[in-house]
Amino acid sequence: MIITFSPSKAANVNETLDIPSDDPDARLTQISIRATVRQSTAGPAIAVQVNALDFGQVDFGRSVDLNLPIRNEGTGPLNISNITSDNVQVTVTPTSLVIQAGQSRTVTVTYKPQPLRERSGGLRITSDDPAQPTIKVPWAASEVVTGKALTVMSSSPANGAVGVALKTEVTVTFSEPVFARKGFIAVDASLFPAPASGDLLSQARAEDGGRKVVFPVELKTATFYRFVLFGATSVSGAELDKTYSLSFTTDVSRPAVGSIAGAVSLSGGTLPRTAVLLFDQKGMQVAQGGAGGDGKYEFSNLAAGQYYVYAQGDLPDGRRASGASARNPVTLAAGQALAGVDVAMRVVDQAAPGANPAAGVSLDLDPARGNQKSASLGGVQPGQQIALAVYAEGVKDLIGYAVGVEYDTAQVSFVGSDAETGEEKNILNTSGGTMLFIKQPPKGNVVSIGGALLSPTSATAPDGGGLLSVLKFVAQEGFSSGAEFRIPRVVFRGLSGRDTVEVNAQASVSTQVSPPPSVGPLTPKAGDGTGTLGVKDEKTRILGGVKPGQQVDVFVVLGQEVSGSNAFQAVLTFDPKKLKVVSGKGAGVFASAIFPGPPQVKDNTVTYAGAFLGSTVTAKGMLAVIAFEALGDFSGETEVVLAGLSIRVSGQSKDFKPGASVVLNSGGAGGGSPSPDFDGDGDVGFNDFFLFAGGFGQKAEGENAKFDLDGDGDVGFGDFFAFAGAFGQKAGKPSAVRRGQATTP
Known part of the structure; x- marks a missing residue:
């Protein structure tokens, strides 16, 4: 041929x-x-x-x-x-x-x-x-x-231990070292109820070459705890063979614990490999196991309370079978061995379309409550934890969702995921329903999470937008340039059916902090109120007449009160082409604190931290003063931004992203600072006065920032006198003198 x-x-x-x-x-x-x-x-x-x-x-x-x-x-x-x-x-x-x-x-x-x-x-x-x-x-x-499974060899406290110290360590020893990098350990574990010390995984450390994982915790008095290890991955890639749990109490005697057992079946078909999930009355997963070949399962070491049993499995043809026990919620008495909690699964109908083909998701890297839609984060350093919030948008009658987040495994490591935060509920928890939240260990470069309502109705199925999950990552030791996160598609399940929506939501983190480009004269940012900066004093936001070689003190101010603090850290960004960092010192309640060294400068970021040894203070107001020097060719204007502020309390860090700033310029009132020509027509006239009058008496925030001619944070009489001095002149030739501005006789 x-x-x-x-x-x-x-x-x-x-x-x-x-x-x-x-x-x-x-x-x-x-x-x-x-x-x-x-x-x-x-x-x-x-x-x-x-x-x-x-x-x-x-x-x-x-x-x-x-x-x-x-x-x-x-x-x-x-x-x-x-x-x-x-x-x-x-x-x-x-x-x-x-x-x-x-x-x-x-x-x-x-x-x-x-x-x-x-x-x-x-x-x-x-x-x-x-x-x-x-x-x-x-x-x-x-x-x-992998050729083998990862197993738990021992743990402490001992299962059933009583009188456990309020400050203790939960330790788990594995058959081989678990995979660990700086700031990340490949384990997924929870303590129920949550420890007083906060997030369990963020405190964990690896010992004995990774063979032992230690979780330092602070516990409450007379409380029964259940530790659950959902998954772990070894350095050889072996996965944990089964969910591991242990229970203990800080009380002098152990409460009677019970068990829930039953069987899983599939109507009209052969039972696939099935995962059985146990949730508490708040909808949080507390245990996971598998159904044997006969479909039987059992959960033990359970405290008295209400639980929900759910099962799911994948069929050979790719369809999914799932179901919930008809006895949900299952009420377990103290010491009760409850049997017959069966689950009848059915094949999920993949074909029925839902009401959410136009819904979507967005990613948010801003830790503030609510969806800020902040898809980029700069200044990330190796070992830093990254919180990525996933939000639904435009959903209708939502009863469940499944999301897979792709991430760069060469730059960041997955730490864990939460259905909601202490300040913000999951969208499925906003209408009075009972929500189940399912999280899975990463597979390759994808981590999957999902949520579902039990026995949903039109009254409990929410509409609109809201939080789906917060996923936590940590920048690896070799983090050098940046990393991207991506959700290619999301599955929404509504009362009428299911929709797979192509969304291609993306977010990124990087080491570089780039100040936003300015349009026209810079105006100081008010930020979110958690912290501010001052120049010359703690209230002045603008300093004019800055000369090359001049030293300028920038005050770091905490905008709220935090008691029991023993340390702080401030992160500021600046333009290294215009300014250099000279020195730093404590101020206010931290004036006598210990500082390990001068401010640490990297690229356009300066970090300064101080602490007390063996004592605490109530942190509020001024924390530190960082001195900058205008470089030899300084001209025009520049901005210094309070990008981050952390206060240490009882071993935990309260982290803020204030976003407040101060502006330095080389000119007079119009030399790079807010101009009294508010309408931009080249003249300071009556139209500018009418605009100014609309902002008079208000805070210099948002659109009103341009009226703050004296830089004190308010639109008041000082600004009025500055405006009056420029009235009737061409823009750029005002006669007013700004607060803090150098004058020449």
Whole structure:
């Protein structure tokens, strides 16, 4: 058979030739046809002779090599300057080479799997081929084989322990070291009820080379606790074989604990591999187990209370079966062994459309309550925790959702997820229903969370927008440039059916803090009120007449009262092309605090921290003074921003993002500071006066900031006198003198 190919234009061709026949064993034969069609010009011409690299199954701890042949089909030498991988698991040797015309070379691509990493990616080949300077080659591993499961060898306090100290440590020892990086340990655990010391995972540390994980906690008196380890991943990639739990009490005697048991069934089908989930009366997951081949399950070490039992499993054809016990809520008495809590699952109808095809989600990196839709965060440093909030928008009759968040596993590590915060409820908890929240350990570069209402009605199914989850990540030790988060799609389930919505919501974090571009004269930002800056004193926001070499004191002010504080940290951003940091000192209640060194400067960020040893204070008002110096060519205006403020209380950190700022300028009242020409017509006239009168007597915030001509934070008589001095003049030639401005006789 002769196949003739006559291309009409330059292109990469990847087609299939179908050859039908009457052969009973091969009715259809398919032949792949691949070609690179180029213009007949002199010079190098790269041709990569494989479409993708498939590493197949790979054992953890081992590596697999594949050959990647590259051919030069041109008439001159081909210079490959670099071959890079988008993932640390994949390396290439060599990364640069020269291929003569008409010849081929082979590079070796090595894949060594790591825990909690994605199983696909791409190579980028950069050369001097003018037609194809960059070629991308995708790679994938179909499965990673661990060969064994991770098990718990021991734990403390002992299961059933009484009289546990109020300050103690829950420790878990594993059969092999768990995967850990700076600020991250690959475990998912919870303590019920929550400890007084706050988030359990943020306090955890790894010991004994990672074989032991320690959770420092502060407990309440006469309280029964249940510790649950939902999942963990070892350095070899092994996953925890089953959910592990233990219970203990700070009381002198242990309360009677009970158990819930039953069987799971699937109507009209064979029971798939099934996960059985147990939730408390607040809808928080407290245990997870599997149903055996006979469908039976059991949860033990349970305190008296109300619980909900839920089961789910995936069928071989990709459909999902799920169900809830008809006895929900299950009331468990102290010491009761409750049996017969059965769950009848049914196949979820995937076809019925819902009422949410136009709904969406947004990502928010701003820790303030509510959806700020802040999709970027700068100034992130290695070891810093990142809170990513996911919000629903425009939903109707919502009864459940499922979200998968993709993230850069080479830059950040997943820590955990919460359904809601202490200040903000989950959207499913806003209409009086009972919500279940499900979280799963990461798979590759995706972490999945979901929520559902039990026995939903039109009255309990919410509309509008609200919080779906807050996911916590930590920047890895090698965090250097930035990381992206992405939700490609989300599943919304409403009363009428289910919708899979393509949303492509994205957010990013980076090390660089870029001040927002200014349009016109800079005006100081009021921020959110949690903290402010002052210049010359704690209230003045604008300083004019700044000269090269002049030192300017910037005051850091806490806008609220925090008792029992023993330390603080302030993070300010500034323009290093206009200012440099000279020194720092404590002020107010922290005037006598201990400072480990001078302010720490990195790029456009300065960090300053102080603490008391063995004593606490009530933090409020001025905390510190940081001295800046205007550089030798200083001119125009610049801004210093209070980007972050942290107050330490009882080992916990209260973190704020004030966003307040001060402005320094080299001119007079109009030299880079707010101009009295409010309407921008070039003259200071009656129209400007009418605009000014509308803001008189108000705080200099938002649109009113431009009326604060004396920089004291209020629109008052000082601003009126400054305006009157400029009235009737051309813009840019006011005669008023601003507060704090240097004057010349």
